[in-house]
Amino acid sequence: MHILLVEDESSIRDVLKSYLIKEGWDVLTSCDGLDALKKVKKIKFDLIILDLMIPKLSGEEVCKAIRTTSNVPILIISSKSKEEDMIKGLNIGADDYITKPFRIKEVLARINALQRRIEMFTQKTNPIMSFNRNSLVINFESKEVFKDGKLIRLTVTEFKLLDALLKKPGKVLSREDLSYQVQGYRFIGDGRTMDAHIKNLRKKIEEDPKNPLYITTRIGSGYQFNFESDKIYVV
Template sequence: MIVEDESEISDVLKSYFVNEGWSVVSCRDGKEAVQLAVEQKFDLVILDLMLPGLSGEEVCRALRERSNVPIIMLTSKVNESDMVAGLNLGADDYITKPFRMKELIARIYAIQRRMNMLTNENDATITFNKRKMIVNFEAKEVFVDKRPANLTFTEFKLLSFLIKRPGKTFKRSDLAYEVLGYRFLGDGRTLDMHIKNIRKKIEEDPRNPTYIVTKVGEGYRFGFQKDEDN
């Protein structure tokens, strides 16, 4: 689903997407986008932030209440605070206008590859920290202290990648490539925000994390081995 109120941009996006062989639904209003998401199941949402009816941020929040569908925010808001806010709401990626169509297509394919990888994950349920954390790869769900963590698609993929390699430290650039599907540009703050959001959802004290641990100067690692009874 393309949610974009500028008809010229929406038409160009739709043309390229159809050329890639994708089925496309487009709308130009935030309220309509939410209604369409109730009526239909989408594999991906391209979401502008400055929309009539409901803002893109409100649309993202509404979609996250009912689905973990991958969301790419496409916006002219270029401030770092806007990007941080978008990722905090549950966006999987954030691209600023003007953008290169090839880059957007590449990022969509990266998300598609991640979805396929998750579909092929072992369907076993794995527990950690004396069963305080339960990870179900088939349902793509994480429970901490018996409560659902409600991770987004990207957050689950990032956490599951680290979980399957406990104790191994990964550089930001390697994590971005393996999980997001591309080498990050700049200082890697998009990846850091995903880590921060995961910690808020799974850590008892996000400022002193025990599940996703930072190794200063090197990167991130998962801090627990799976429970012996797995």
């Protein structure tokens, strides 16, 4: 796996790079946002580890810029530790978020979970599902989603989330279940991380995200892909 590590604090950068290399991964580093974007344009990475408080261009702006052209998994590691900071990071396209100070073992565990998601993302599965007379088309072989004929760019996490819901047609999945199936670990907290991923996915596939047709909420229980609606036509 080829990783870009974007961190301006040399002590943190050097320690992380050392451990990542020991795990057998190729690591390239960057100290600021502009340099990071230059590297992303030139090199194909399998994972980006991104600090938010970096010079020249903030990590948030780097993440937004990457998401306009790529669905490469992004793991944010930041000293911004408030829950709203985490939610914001996920809303701009990050796949996961770790706060500083962190434990190396946790970082490695999160990366391994992301790597498993990447491997599952690239596996060939059932070919195509189509809803509402092709207004929503999901190609599981190419890992592409089309809305009204237009290709919608999903992150690896968002596609895995959609895949998890579709594998259990009509079943209500709790935030804990979704976290385990999609991220590879049980979340700690009140579940707002998974809520943020659901919100992002709805924005991309629903006509009206505030009144979702496909991904519906079951208050107190979780989420489901709504096969039962008489407004949904499955091909």
